[in-house]
Amino acid sequence: xxxxxxxxxxxxxxxxxxxxxxxxxxxxxxxxxxxxxxxxxxxxxxxxxxxxxxxxxxxxxxxxxxxxxxxxxxxxxxxxxxxxxxxxxxxxxxxxxxxxxxxxxxxxxxxxxxxxxxxxxxxxxxxxxxxxxxxxxxxxxxxxxxxxxxxxxxxxxxxxxxxxxxxxxx
Amino acid sequence: xxxxxxxxxxxxxxxxxxxxxxxxxxxxxxxxxxxxxxxxxxxxxxxxxxxxxxxxxxxxxxxxxxxxxxxxxxxxxxxxxxxxxxxxxxxxxxxxxxxxxxxxxxxxxxxxxxxxxxxxxxxxxxxxxxxxxxxxxxxxxxxxxxxxxxxxxxxxxxxxxxxxxxxxxxxxxxxxxxxxxxxxxxxxxxxxxxxxxxxxxxxxxxxxxxxxxxxxxxxxxxxxxxxxxxxxxxxxxxxxxxxxxxxxxxxxxxxxxxxxxxxxxxxxxxxxxxxxxxxxxxxxxxxxxxxxxxxxxxxxxxxxxxxxxxxxxxxxxxxxxxxxxxxxxxxxxxxxxxxxxxxxxxxxxxxxxxxxxxxxxxxxxxxxxxxxxxxxxxxxxxxxxxxxxxxxxxxxxxxxxxxxxxxxx
Amino acid sequence: xxxxxxxxxxxxxxxxxxxxxxxxxxxxxxxxxxxxxxxxxxxxxxxxxxxxxxxxxxxxxxxxxxxxxxxxxxxxxxxxxxxxxxxxxxxxxxxxxxxxxxx
Numbered sequence: 177x178x179x180x181x182x183x184x185x186x187x188x189x190x191x192x193x194x195x196x197x198x199x200x201x202x203x204x205x206x207x208x209x210x211x212x213x214x215x216x217x218x219x220x221x222x223x224x225x226x227x228x229x230x231x232x233x234x235x236x237x238x239x240x241x242x243x244x245x246x247x248x249x250x251x252x253x254x255x256x257x258x259x260x261x262x263x264x265x266x267x268x269x270x271x272x273x274x275x276x277x278x279x280x281x282x283x284x285x286x287x288x289x290x291x292x293x294x295x296x297x298x299x300x301x302x303x304x305x306x307x308x309x310x311x312x313x314x315x316x317x318x319x320x321x322x323x324x325x326x327x328x329x330x331x332x333x334x335x336x337x338x339x340x341x342x343x344x345x346x
Numbered sequence: 347x348x349x350x351x352x353x354x355x356x357x358x359x360x361x362x363x364x365x366x367x368x369x370x371x372x373x374x375x376x377x378x379x380x381x382x383x384x385x386x387x388x389x390x391x392x393x394x395x396x397x398x399x400x401x402x403x404x405x406x407x408x409x410x411x412x413x414x415x416x417x418x419x420x421x422x423x424x425x426x427x428x429x430x431x432x433x434x435x436x437x438x439x440x441x442x443x444x445x446x447x448x449x450x451x452x453x454x455x456x457x458x459x460x461x462x463x464x465x466x467x468x469x470x471x472x473x474x475x476x477x478x479x480x481x482x483x484x485x486x487x488x489x490x491x492x493x494x495x496x497x498x499x500x501x502x503x504x505x506x507x508x509x510x511x512x513x514x515x516x517x518x519x520x521x522x523x524x525x526x527x528x529x530x531x532x533x534x535x536x537x538x539x540x541x542x543x544x545x546x547x548x549x550x551x552x553x554x555x556x557x558x559x560x561x562x563x564x565x566x567x568x569x570x571x572x573x574x575x576x577x578x579x580x581x582x583x584x585x586x587x588x589x590x591x592x593x594x595x596x597x598x599x600x601x602x603x604x605x606x607x608x609x610x611x612x613x614x615x616x617x618x619x620x621x622x623x624x625x626x627x628x629x630x631x632x633x634x635x636x637x638x639x640x641x642x643x644x645x646x647x648x649x650x651x652x653x654x655x656x657x658x659x660x661x662x663x664x665x666x667x668x669x670x671x672x673x674x675x676x677x678x679x680x681x682x683x684x685x686x687x688x689x690x691x692x693x694x695x696x697x698x699x700x701x702x703x704x705x706x707x708x709x710x711x712x713x714x715x716x717x718x719x720x721x722x723x724x725x726x727x728x729x730x731x732x733x734x735x736x737x738x739x740x741x742x743x744x745x746x747x748x749x750x751x752x753x754x755x
Numbered sequence: 756x757x758x759x760x761x762x763x764x765x766x767x768x769x770x771x772x773x774x775x776x777x778x779x780x781x782x783x784x785x786x787x788x789x790x791x792x793x794x795x796x797x798x799x800x801x802x803x804x805x806x807x808x809x810x811x812x813x814x815x816x817x818x819x820x821x822x823x824x825x826x827x828x829x830x831x832x833x834x835x836x837x838x839x840x841x842x843x844x845x846x847x848x849x850x851x852x853x854x855x856x857x858x
Contacts, residue, residue: 178757179373188766195770195793199777204785205501209448211789212494214770218796221763225807230799230820232483237824240490240523242792242831244516247497249785249835251509253842264780265851271779275772282768286761293759296808303812306479306540309821312814319818326825333829341836343843 184224191217202263208246212239226299229306350643352472354383387475391464395609399426401656402608402663409667436597444594445502452499453595453602459491460610467616468543469651470626470644481542482530485617486523489572492610493519499603500591511590514674515574521681522571522578525564528689532561532696533621546625551708555622557715560692560723562622564685566661569614571677573607576666578677615658619651623658626651691722763804771797784838784848788831795827 194214198207215238222231286292312318349356358379365375400415400423407414415422440446466481468474478484493516500512534540536557537548545554555562571578592603619625626647672680695718703714770793777790799820806816842848845855 179377180757184758184762188762191766192769192773195773198789198793199773199781199786204783206448207786207789209498211792214793215796218800221766221800222803224758225763225803226811227803227807227817227820228478229480229483230803230817232480232487233821233824235487236483236490237828238792238796239494240487241520242828244493244497244520245831245835246785246789247501248513248516249839251501252839253785253848263782263786265782268780271776274779275776278775279768279772282772283765286764286768292761292764294808295757295759297811299807300812304479305811305814305817308812308814309817312818313821318814319822322818322822326822329829330825333833337832337836340833341839 180224184221187217187220187224190214191221200264204250204263205247208243208250211246212243215239215243227305229309350645353644354473358383383475387464388461391461391609392605394612395605396426396430398608398612398659399429399605401659405660405663406667409664430601433598433601438597438599439594441504441594443504445504448498448502449594450599452495452502453599453606455495455498456492457602457606457609459488459495460606460613462488462491463610463613466542467613468546468620468626470647471543472644473648474543477541477543479539479541479544482534482540482545486527486530489519489523492606496591499595503591503594505594508591508593511593515591518578518674518677519572519574521678522568522685525681525685525689526568526572528686528693529561529564529568530621531693532558535693535696535700542620546620546627549624550627552712553622553624557712558622558692558696558719559716560688560719561696562618564689564692565618565621566665567685569618570662570665571681573611573614573662575607575611575662577669577672579666579671611662612655612659615660615662616651616655618658618661619654623654625654688722688726692719695719695722760804760808763800763808767797767800767804770794770800782849782851784841784850784853785835787850788834788838791834792827792831795823799823 191214194210194217197210198214201207201210215234219231219234219238222228222234313323314320361379361382362372362375365378366372370378403425404414404422415425418424418428440449463485465475466478466484468477496519497512497516500508500510500515503509533545533554536554537545539545539548570576592600595603627650696715699715699718703711706714774790774793774797777793778787779790781787781790802816802820802823806813806820838848841853845853847853
């Protein structure tokens with residue numbers, strides 16, 4: 177058990193444990209806060225994978241914007257102060273069974289492909305991942321087209337969200 | 347490497363030698379030394395924080411033409427200790443109906459998000475925690491954690507004033523993150539790297555404050571908004587919502603919020619020094635002279651850095667104690683309608699001019715960048731003046747003399 | 756790196772299934788969106804793990820992950836705006852009760 181494996185196992189426990197709490201707690205705001213913990217664990221995973229730009233961007237976007245958006249939405253749509261009644265549907269065992277079956281299927285698929293049980297290939301020396309990512313996102317023979325389409329998507333989402341959530345002045 | 351050149355690594359190596367001579371496995375010694383280093387950095391930051399309490403109270407007193415604390419210790423230097431003792435012995439209350447766990451974690455998270463920033467703050471060329479190659483974004487990420495702490499505090503207090511204060515504060519902070527991130531791209535472009543140490547080293551030629559003064563100004567404004575200090579302190583508006591999100595916090599929990607805010611202000615002063623004033627290097631270029639090379643010793647560099655950070659902190663305090671508070675809708679309109687377009691213009695201007703002027707001799711480059719910033723500033727002021735003139739004209743309708751009532755014949 | 760790739764893939768699969776259970780079994784519309792976020796994060800972990808383990812010099816994995824970030828953010832923004840708008844009219848966020856268009 178090397179130190180890396182221990183860190184990975186602890187982070188995995190954080191991610192999966194928090195995700196389980198997200199889908200089971202009654203209080204919706206606590207669920208949003210458990211989501212924050214889970215997303216932070218995912219950021220730690222990215223840092224272990226040496227994708228440090230993605231790790232920091234994960235914290236900035238998911239925790240700094242999306243989680244806060246969730247918390248605001250939860251606060252703006254409370255019918256009464258305490259959550260009462262069931263939070264999960266009465267037929268909850270069907271999704272649980274489905275999830276379990278899909279998990280077993282995916283795990284057996286992963287373990288059956290022979291080449292996947294490998295350790296990481298070496299990181300090329302002197303590769304600056306941030307600079308390489310930046311060049312890949314704007315160079316014409318790399319990924320500039322999905323990048324531009326994503327920015328148009330964000331513009332559409334921005335206008336749409338502001339319009340849909342605005343109070344119409346009758 | 348000697349002690350004077352590279353103190354942290356020197357001490358680290360010596361301690362590793364001592365620990366392994368006690369037959370400790372090397373991996374465990376490394377982890378132990380990491381933990382010791384982290385604790386020492388945190389102790390340094392928190393001790394500085396205690397000093398900052400004194401600085402804040404003395405400076406606000408002088409701005410308000412009074413003396414400030416001067417009874418306890420010479421010049422009131424022991425005052426922060428008295429403050430801390432007072433806060434520690436206060437009763438620790440959790441209001442009824444509050445969400446206990448979230449309520450107690452919020453101040454810890456707020457202070458943690460500030461101490462996390464000290465991991466990448468370079469005090470000298472060899473005294474720093476870690477040199478991330480995405481240091482700039484790490485700063486924004488740590489700010490995001492602070493925002494989360496505020497909303498946790500506001501919601502879990504079970505108090506409508508706290509909730510209102512938290513809403514306003516969080517909408518303020520996430521709005522002003524945008525011009526801050528856009529402006530933080532300006533040092534990135536000028537230095538070609540996002541790492542904090544790299545940006546400091548790239549300023550050995552010319553400080554970025556001279557290459558881009560508008561960026562400095564916008565960073566100052568958005569930093570003050572991020573900190574939640576006046577004039578953007580809707581949270582602590584005692585006359586409006588009684589104390590915002592930390593109404594229900596007493597004793598040491600409030601102490602964590604307060605100490606975190608002061609340390610955050612000082613840390614942003616430090617970042618202003620790093621991104622725009624040359625950080626630990628650059629004592630006006632004097633250290634290149636032969637007889638002043640002792641200015642390159644890490645401890646002297648650390649003192650230079652702390653002096654520059656104190657200057658930045660003093661500017662932030664100066665703004666705080668001179669300017670009245672801004673209303674929330676004015677604040678947000680100022681951000682979305684003025685700061686964001688202006689910061690985009692500054693960014694595009696810096697990017698284009700950097701590419702175009704980089705081949706010219708350096709004095710022409712500096713003149714070009716500085717001149718373009720002055721030009722943008724002047725055009726902006728002219729636009730604002732025209733807009734203000736138009737608004738004044740629309741507001742001042744000529745007051746017509748009272749018309750005689752039409753006779754109803 | 757002593758961690759085999761399969762560990763990351765199994766972690767991502769487990770996160771995906773937990774998100775799937777959250778989406779299918781919760782009543783509150785916002786809780787369903789929380790489950791969708793978990794699923795998107797699982798996909799991202801997969802992408803980044805494959806990037807690192809197979810060919811770190813080729814940036815396709817990270818670029819794809821960045822686009823998934825953007826899509827997730829856009830989707831959450833629009834989804835929550837819709838939920839808030841529905842709440843204003845129908846005073847409910849329970850997914851089952853938003854059934855005006857059912858026959």
